[in-house]
Amino acid sequence: MPDAYSSLILPDVRLMVQEEDRHGLTEFCRVLHPAVIANILEELEPREVWAILDHADLRLRVEIFEYINLRRQTEMVAELDKRRLSELLEEMSPDDRVDLLSRMPHDRVQDLLPLIAQAERNDIRRLLSYEEHSAGSIMTTEYxxxxxxxxxxxxxxxxxxxxxxxxxxxxxxxxxxxxxxxxxxxxxxxxxxxxxxxxxxxxxxxxxxxxxxxxxxxxxxxxxxxxxxxxxxxxxxxxxxxxxxxxDALDVVQEEATEDAYRQGAVEPLRDDYEDTPMLTILWKRGIWLLVLSVVALMTAGVADIYAQSTAEGGARASEAPPGLTSALIFLFIPLVMASGGNAGSQSATLFIRMFALQPADAAVPGMEYHVDRDLILREFAIAASMGAVLGAMDFLFVWLWFDKGVDRAAVVGLTVFLIVILGTTAGTMLPILFRRMGMDPAIMSNPLIAAIVDVLGIVIFYEVAMALL
Amino acid sequence: MPDAYSSLILPDVRLMVQEEDRHGLTEFCRVLHPAVIANILEELEPREVWAILDHADLRLRVEIFEYINLRRQTEMVAELDKRRLSELLEEMSPDDRVDLLSRMPHDRVQDLLPLIAQAERNDIRRLLSYEEHSAGSIMTTEYxxxxxxxxxxxxxxxxxxxxxxxxxxxxxxxxxxxxxxxxxxxxxxxxxxxxxxxxxxxxxxxxxxxxxxxxxxxxxxxxxxxxxxxxxxxxxxxxxxxxxxxxDALDVVQEEATEDAYRQGAVEPLRDDYEDTPMLTILWKRGIWLLVLSVVALMTAGVADIYAQSTAEGGARASEAPPGLTSALIFLFIPLVMASGGNAGSQSATLFIRMFALQPADAAVPGMEYHVDRDLILREFAIAASMGAVLGAMDFLFVWLWFDKGVDRAAVVGLTVFLIVILGTTAGTMLPILFRRMGMDPAIMSNPLIAAIVDVLGIVIFYEVAMALL
The missing domain is CATH 3.10.580.10 (CBS-domain)
Structure with a gap:
């Protein structure tokens, strides 16, 4: 409802800013619910937002400002001079104020504090002192x-x-x-x-x-x-x-559920919404886990290698032909390939499912109900390609130098991992989107099922790459 | 806080019931917060609970009753005659009433409705008509x-x-x-x-x-x-x-987060808390997904089998000895073994992590902060053994009859799957418990890491079983 609303009203607001329509902007701030206004302002540049909020009195301005998300708030206060910022902070509710201050550069905060009234300042110092996950960190002193x-x-x-x-x-x-x-x-x-x-x-x-x-x-x-x-x-x-x-309790429940979902999906918890997090941060928060899990998978390959060599003579006993060396290579590294693809895929699925859960379908704009930003999907592929390249390169080096399997076979493993990470990410991204479009719960495409799909494709890609290169 | 409280006060309450201490029980109902009383009553039999609640007037009785969880409420109303039940229902708030009625046997509800006042009855009929996940299903008509x-x-x-x-x-x-x-x-x-x-x-x-x-x-x-x-x-x-x-919004957020976590962990959402759900229901809600995922893993093995046979001649080309037939068998079915163990483990981990998230640490009783019921852990092993046996038997039949690998090798695969399911469950159950004891977030032991552990163990068990049986 409000998202549709904001796209309808935004052109008018922009026009009022251009024409410096004092009366119109004052009415805009006064008539709508502060949360609705905050939502409309999301689309504008910080400078434009302040040009609008200047038409509201301080109390209303702060009320609207408090509905803007923390990442945007931080960007917006960077535009303000010390006097206007301290005025804003004094009027803000104690808990929101501290959340904002803890995001601002330390020396800016130190510069500001002297401008804030003594009582407010003591309150800020006390609230800032509570540990991050304590009750004190989410409480307000206004009661x-x-x-x-x-x-x-x-x-x-x-x-x-x-x-x-x-x-x-x-x-x-x-x-x-x-x-x-x-x-x-x-x-x-x-x-x-x-x-x-x-x-x-x-x-x-x-x-x-x-x-x-x-x-x-x-x-x-x-x-x-x-x-x-x-x-x-x-x-x-x-x-x-x-x-x-x-x-605030409701926000905490959502945040904790997101954190748990991320951890289950092997993504380090993010501070902001996924769509607002810079790509480099995401690469780090996802990549670190994929690397750890790849090292474990390489250990698996090491164990399998030892066993395979000690039982290699068993082949003579049976009537069937023993498998070829291609199969031997694939045997050793298929768990690595499957883990890499499965984990990358389950990361994407986790992030998209959680994003959908926190972002209600916008039922008011026909055709836009299940819209997913194209840039977001493209970014997902860029992330997949980067992570696939790093993991593939690492695996190439391990197989070549540590397992001593020769440079050509190492290349087969590296290339397969690169491809399966991209494929896993595709499955993990597109399946939740598809399921949501079909009116089903995106979470139903659970991680194990994505892993299962990646497993089948992993075998196919591995063999095809091996047959092409060896 | 309240859990510690309830274990301290429960003996006194029991004594008052035994001695039919009217005055004491009336005070007990009057002085404590209804939610605290409801929590204390959780430990008692429905018959005992009613013997206590009879000492509260109807409005207070209903208030306490509404804080008891739905599963217990359903058990408790089975004890009441029609007259007392209709009295209770008339006084209950519209949303809680409908939740309870939708859990009761259909013919009992039909019997009851004529006893309920016309206005209430219309309200019930209307609320019952809203679809399960609609806003109407969680609203109240009291405003x-x-x-x-x-x-x-x-x-x-x-x-x-x-x-x-x-x-x-x-x-x-x-x-x-x-x-x-x-x-x-x-x-x-x-x-x-x-x-x-x-x-x-x-x-x-x-x-x-x-x-x-x-x-x-x-x-x-x-x-x-x-x-x-x-x-x-x-x-x-x-x-x-x-x-x-x-x-109610907070409850919905928790429920939806639980559902999503379950789906991610390949468990069909449950109606009640995990610890309150009967074992047969759990077997079904978990087993169905493990079966589906095993069938996909068997398809993976089928694909690998085709590729392995078509590239078997490749072995002649290289200088190394090709791997033996034991390795060949393991090569085909290791994805199946890893998927079975990994999925069973991630189910347990998901269920325990979510259970911990919804059940705050009981900080007031020293030594009991991170207590996990021993019966719950034993039940987990019983579930693992049952699911492992079914999956192992199914895989045995597939490997023997479909893949035509001989009865002894089929037995190796079946036994390995049985063991890895038990091992995966152990990892998935004990690691979150261990992490919580160590004061860490249980969710940090994310599913992929459990899968990684299962992967290494899968290789070891598979080879050891094969060497023992073949």
């Missing part, structure tokens, strides 16, 4: 809190005065003077309670809480178990230090 | 709605009268007389607004909504993008029919 000894009426009055700009108002934490967590009252309970009741009489006392240094995955699992909108986090003294909200 | 022409004060008054028992009060949908969705106002905005304002002046008008027949995954992705607490769903006439709430 509603009240003392226990006021009435419902007074509580509502105080909430109106605090007027938090986020939705963290739905759970109100009751703290004592030492900021220890004593109770919880939801905004719903507050609305339904009699106005003269005292909070300590109506609050929930046995508040479920977690420690700020626990694993973020554990916190998210507990939040999911209790169907909470937010989970309060306390320090070792049971003082409330922040909350993890439902939307 | 707060108001007309546009009342004041903030009147709105708060009406909300107090409706007093919804769930947290769906946080977004209030503004409907016209035809129930078309005209606006949205959050409870936060309502609290912050001046009491005499009219809703139509302060509501958001451009409400993001989705269609009830869209894919549930797409709805969840959009809800995540906008950080919504709930996403409104409309029919073709733009009438509001229900909402998808943040907690």
């Amino acid at each position: 509603a809190s009240l003392p226990a000894d006021i009435t419902v009426n007074q509580a509502l009055q105080r909430l109106r005065e605090q007027a938090p700009n986020s939705e963290t108002i739905y759970y109100i934490y009751i703290l004592n003077s030492a900021r220890r967590l004593e109770g919880l009252i939801s905004l719903r309970e507050l609305i339904l309670a009699r106005p003269e009741s005292v909070l300590s009489d109506i609050m929930q006392r046995d508040v479920i809480r977690m420690r700020v240094d626990e694993d973020r995955e554990d916190v998210v699992q507990e939040l999911a178990r209790y169907n909470f909108i937010a989970m309060p986090l306390v320090d070792t003294e049971d003082r409330l230090v922040g909350i993890v909200t439902h939307d | 707060a709605s108001l007309p546009a022409d009342i004041t903030v004060n009147q709105a708060l008054q009406r909300l107090r009268e409706q007093a919804p028992n769930s947290e769906t009060i946080y977004y209030i949908y503004i409907l016209n007389s035809a129930r078309r969705l005209e606006g949205l106002i959050s409870l936060r905005e309502l609290i912050l607004a001046r009491p005499e304002s009219v809703l139509s002046d302060i509501m958001q008008r451009d409400v993001i909504r989705m269609r009830v027949d869209e894919d549930r995954e797409d709805v969840v992705q959009e809800l995540a993008r906008y950080n919504f607490i709930a996403m409104p769903l409309v029919d073709t006439e733009d009438r509001l029919v229900g909402i998808v709430t943040h907690d």
Whole structure:
């Protein structure tokens, strides 16, 4: 829905920027949902985006900015001078602010900090200190809190005065003077309670809480178990230090699922979405695993070589003809070929399946429902060719120098590996795309099935290359 | 935290049930969070659970019941007579109710429906009619709605009268007389607004909504993008029919990630958690894929056989001795052996990694942090032995009758497949457990690495079995 929307509205927005239509741009920022605006702005250059956002007041500008993904945010702040950037950072919500700062160059951050108000600055320093996968790293320090000894009426009055700009108002934490967590009252309970009741009489006392240094995955699992909108986090003294909200929990679940899928598919987890990651990074994150797995496969070949030589005399016993030397070569290195092709293919399949899972089909634009960017497919082939070349070269050297099988046979193995990596990648890329087009779950084309296809093709290519070269 | 808690408190609860301690049980139900109680009750027999829940009033009883997982709920309702069951169903929230009914035997549901109030019954029929993966299948029909022409004060008054028992009060949908969705106002905005304002002046008008027949995954992705607490769903006439709430969205993300991980690991998705699924079901969901993949591997062997025979004369050309017949046999069937072991291992690894991901480490009980049930590991070996026996027998028959390699060599292949399936399963089960114990991410032991280990062992076992039997 919104993607179709953004492609429809983008030309108008561009025109308004060109014509410096102040009124139009102000309305654009005001009327649409900030997330929709952020989505439309994805298509524009950072400079253009700022030209538009300047027509929104600071609060709205920050709200829209926070819906832009982190990689883009980092590009965008590079355009801002120190004053405007510190203004933006001061207004941002604590968790989003820290995520952005931890992506920015260290010396720029050091330059900026003095410009930011003391309270904000302390908050930033504290949040930056939590470890990457701890609950503290995803919490926000913006939450509603009240003392226990006021009435419902007074509580509502105080909430109106605090007027938090986020939705963290739905759970109100009751703290004592030492900021220890004593109770919880939801905004719903507050609305339904009699106005003269005292909070300590109506609050929930046995508040479920977690420690700020626990694993973020554990916190998210507990939040999911209790169907909470937010989970309060306390320090070792049971003082409330922040909350993890439902939307951040959802992001973590998606991120962790992606990481696990990548690891299962032998891809080192990426920081950004696959389509936004530079090719060199991908080559490294995929190639390193393919290399490791190839070395294991070469060990397999070494073991097979030892066994084959020690049982070579067995051929005399039987009535059938023993296989030829081509087959002997293929026998030794077919596991290497199959592993290389299968792993490269399962990497591609994993990355595309996960990309599809995180990117809903755009049902509003007929014919565009299952569109995959052509550049992305071409990049996949470039990656396959590069990885195939490196693996093929390595295998060539091993077979030639280590296994001492002669330069011509080493060339057969190297070339076969090069070809099967490209073929595996093709299968791993095209099958999920095809399955999605056919309205099926792309994940059904599971990695083992891709490996099975690569196995059959591996034999065929290996023999054909051997017969052509030897 | 709660798991440790439940093992501490369970003996007391059991004692209270034995002694029929009315007061104690009533307090137990009243004081703890319903989700915590549900977790404690997991350890008890359905009959005992009801003996406890009878001490809670209907609303609380239902609240606790809704936190129990669906498989247990289904067992528990089998204990209830029609009257008590219909009472329970009437009080349950619409989405949980329908999930439970769709698991119950069809004739029992037909028996029950006449006992349920007309309005509830219509709601059930409608919700049951949505397709399994549609947004409608996860929505609830409980939401707060108001007309546009009342004041903030009147709105708060009406909300107090409706007093919804769930947290769906946080977004209030503004409907016209035809129930078309005209606006949205959050409870936060309502609290912050001046009491005499009219809703139509302060509501958001451009409400993001989705269609009830869209894919549930797409709805969840959009809800995540906008950080919504709930996403409104409309029919073709733009009438509001229900909402998808943040907690159900989180469940869907987890479920879909599990399904995708299973499919990647060549396991047919399961309805319940792995540890709760009966062994026969698992054998079927895993075995079917192993069989399919084995047939593909046998085709690979067929292709290799044709090539090997057509190039057999090549052996005369070279100076080295051609490999013996043992190697020839192994050459043909090593891909089959490797695929069988690798796939069985990656199934186990996938299932254990996903189980760990969904089940947070229980940090509160020292020494129990990374406990894995011994029965679960033993069951894994029973599954491996069964699947290995079936695959080994099938491969024996194929090699003997189809490839015509003689009964002794067929026995070598069959036995090797049996052993490698057990070995692959061992690697796939123990490595994630080991990695978790060492404080690492269990998913790091990615499937390709398990396959690589199986490859080396496959060669060794194959040769050793061949040398022993031939």
